[in-house]
Amino acid sequence: MGIAFIFPGQGSQSVGMGKALADAFPEAKAVFDAADDALNEKLSTLIWEGPDDALKLTANTQPAILTVSVAAHAVFSKRFATAPSFVAGHSLGEYSALVAAKAMPLADAVKAVRARGTFMQEAVPAGVGTMAAVLGMEPGKIAELCAQAAQGEVVSCANFNDPAQTVIAGHTAAVERASELIKAAGAKRVLPLPVSAPFHCSLMSPVVPRLEAVLGTFANPVVPVVSNVEAAPNSDGARVKELLLKQVTGSVRWIESVQAMEKAGVTKVVELGPGKALCGMVKRIAKGIETFNVEDPASLEKTLAALGA
Structure with a gap:
């Protein structure tokens, strides 16, 4: 086995x-x-x-x-x-x-x-970066929407956990912008994570x-x-x-x-x-x-x- x-x-x-x-x-x-x-x-x-x-x-x-x-x-x-x-x-x-x-x-x-x-x-100083979990959206689509939301800041896919859950990370404002775009595009839920830093991104x-x-x-x-x-x-x-x-x-x-x-x-x-x-x-x-x-x-x-x- x-x-x-x-x-x-x-x-x-x-x-x-x-x-x-x-x-x-x-x-x-x-x-x-x-x-x-x-x-x-x-x-x-x-x-x-x-x-x-x-x-x-x-x-x-x-x-x-x-x-x-x-x-x-x-x-x-x-x-x-x-x-x-x-x-x-x-x-x-x-x-x-x-x-x-x-x-x-x-x-x-x-x-x-x-x-x-x-x-x-x-x-990253406290509050500058964050992470959010996206439920119920295809990972490729999330990556596209993160790119749209960045506006010169960082927001990208940090964890590809399973087909229905992707975690995004980056500057707090950029993660918030991406979260709004992702919700509007039909994700089931976007949950801000209680983390102290934006792991697994360029920050x-x-x-x-x-x-x-x-x-x-x-x-x-x-x-x-x-x-x-x-x-x-x-x-x-x-x-x-x-x-x-x-x-x-x-x-x-x-x-x-x-x-x-x-x-x-x-x-x-x-x-x-x-x-x-x-x-x-x-x-x-x-x-x-x-x-x-x-x-x-x-x-x-x-x-x-x-x-x-």
Whole structure:
């Protein structure tokens, strides 16, 4: 059976995530301890106890979700003997996928995404940029309307999540103009997102040189990693840095990533980490793929039973 492990991005966080896994499984607790050591702070306490406002800050959210995802992977992979054919992650989740594929150590990944979150927050002053989710319109049409709305500012497609959901990002006024055009052209809904920065658009370009200085070298992934920017598998450690840097300003090509895995024979995906957002997207992209998730002991047990492990 072709199976892929997928890892969620920002937006799936909640206070208390991963606590039940850490309480039940020493290998999960070890991941939280290692993340605390890498950052030299009690990230685990923030994840499990909050406050929610602090967890929502992107410099905290990114290492928090990565840590929970890697903990879920540690527990699941110990009990599930089949190696995945591919791993992939949505935005920040690509770093979790790289840890799972042994291309980068957990400590390096936690530090990298803490820096990535900090740099993204600092790239654009609060209020200058935003994002919005468009529901019920073909992605190509959305891209056209963004181009019309730009008027010298930035607004573009940031995430191609599934056939009915595209996220746009850019200058606040340009996103508002695009939202009005998109609504007028017949989209079901346009929802402004409660984000602190306009991710995955050219306004993030100041992040790239700063992140480049932080990212080290990468080992060859032991499992091909389907990258966000190319929507194609990569097994060359020497290319990872370039793909992660392009990802900062590039679109998350999630629809094509799932289609590429399906075409290569994937029939099952397991989402490792908080929530089930990616499972929902996969179902809407590829009807033939079965979805499972692991975020706590109950979902672990259910997934292992369903996969006959």
